[in-house]
Amino acid sequence: MKNDIPKVLKIAEVRDENPTVKTYVFRGCDLGAKPGQFVNLWMPRVDEKPFSVSYCDKDEFWLTIAAVGDFTRKLRDEFSVGDKLGVRGPYGKGYTIPEGKKIALLAGGYGAAPLYFVAQEAVKKGCTVEFIVGARNKDLLLYLDRIDQAEGMNLYIATDDGSSGEQGYNTQILERLIGDVDIVMTCGPEIMMKAAMDICEKAGKPIEVSIERYMKCGSGVCGNCCVDGLGVPVCTKGPVMLGSEARKIKGLAEFHRDNVGFKVVW
Numbered sequence: 242m243k244n245d246i247p248k249v250l251k252i253a254e255v256r257d258e259n260p261t262v263k264t265y266v267f268r269g270c271d272l273g274a275k276p277g278q279f280v281n282l283w284m285p286r287v288d289e290k291p292f293s294v295s296y297c298d299k300d301e302f303w304l305t306i307a308a309v310g311d312f313t314r315k316l317r318d319e320f321s322v323g324d325k326l327g328v329r330g331p332y333g334k335g336y337t338i339p340e341g342k343k344i345a346l347l348a349g350g351y352g353a354a355p356l357y358f359v360a361q362e363a364v365k366k367g368c369t370v371e372f373i374v375g376a377r378n379k380d381l382l383l384y385l386d387r388i389d390q391a392e393g394m395n396l397y398i399a400t401d402d403g404s405s406g407e408q409g410y411n412t413q414i415l416e417r418l419i420g421d422v423d424i425v426m427t428c429g430p431e432i433m434m435k436a437a438m439d440i441c442e443k444a445g446k447p448i449e450v451s452i453e454r455y456m457k458c459g460s461g462v463c464g465n466c467c468v469d470g471l472g473v474p475v476c477t478k479g480p481v482m483l484g485s486e487a488r489k490i491k492g493l494a495e496f497h498r499d500n501v502g503f504k505v506v507w
């Protein structure tokens with residue numbers, strides 16, 4: 242799909258993932274997205290927002306979206322099968338998927354969805370995948386069955402309250418597995434990714450992280466998603482970056498900037 246002109250697509254299917262997250266399936270479109278890339282979803286007369294691709298083949302792609310604010314709640318409440326939305330993309334740099342390696346994927350929140358796309362491509366390339374998911378409680382977990390049933394993927398779960406899997410942070414599982422994996426890829430809250438970067442640094446293992454900032458154009462032109470310290474737009478230089486690069490972001494896991502550049506503490 243040519244990326245900068247929004248293509249109007251019908252929602253082909255909507256799947257409930259958990260009480261706040263749904264997966265929207267679009268068919269009849271060869272988006273050509275790689276794991277870790279995102280699209281801008283356009284709701285005419287409302288807004289346009291970035292979402293990671295959680296699955297993509299020649300005929301369909303999925304977006305897995307948490308209802309957190311005006312745009313995403315409107316999507317949840319007013320859009321269903323057959324309704325049209327504009328999609329432009331794919332944008333950004335995705336994860337670097339090696340051949341035949343042992344990969345640990347560390348997911349928090351809706352991060353499990355884009356990492357599931359990574360996992361599928363990694364397995365096709367002969368990798369084994371240790372897929373670690375975490376959430377505050379069992380109701381907020383997602384994609385568990387898909388991961389559990391997939392060939393080549395081992396599922397680990399941690400919840401803050403112990404209602405599913407082991408009690409505590411998913412990073413404690415990563416800490417146990419780190420010696421046996423070649424590379425870590427992560428997507429989720431920045432504080433979790435920062436903790437994973439520290440674990441990897443100590444163990445001397447590479448890590449790729451997905452950095453989210455307030456994005457508008459998707460092409461590196463508007464500058465809204467430029468990060469302090471690096472001064473680069475993460476819509477084109479990211480969202481996926483090496484941990485060693487992400488470390489240079491000033492205020493990593495501490496603050497980000499809103500739609501007009503004001504600091505927002507996480």
Ligand SMILES: Cc1cc2nc3c(=O)[nH]c(=O)nc-3n(C[C@H](O)[C@H](O)[C@H](O)COP(=O)(O)OP(=O)(O)OC[C@H]3O[C@@H](n4cnc5c(N)ncnc54)[C@H](O)[C@@H]3O)c2cc1C
Nearest residue numbers: 279290291292293305306307310311312313453454455456
């Ligand atoms: C590269 C990237 C990939 C993303 N992938 C997903 C995904 O797969 N699933 C998902 O549920 N969410 C994803 N998001 C976050 C999603 O874009 C925001 O949750 C959404 O825009 C919220 O909009 P809202 O109007 O509903 O809420 P608002 O109340 O406007 O915002 C809630 C929070 O979402 C963030 N946000 C709002 N607008 C933007 C924007 N234009 N760009 C970036 N962040 C914004 C801000 O942190 C804000 O505080 C992604 C964001 C980025 C940058």
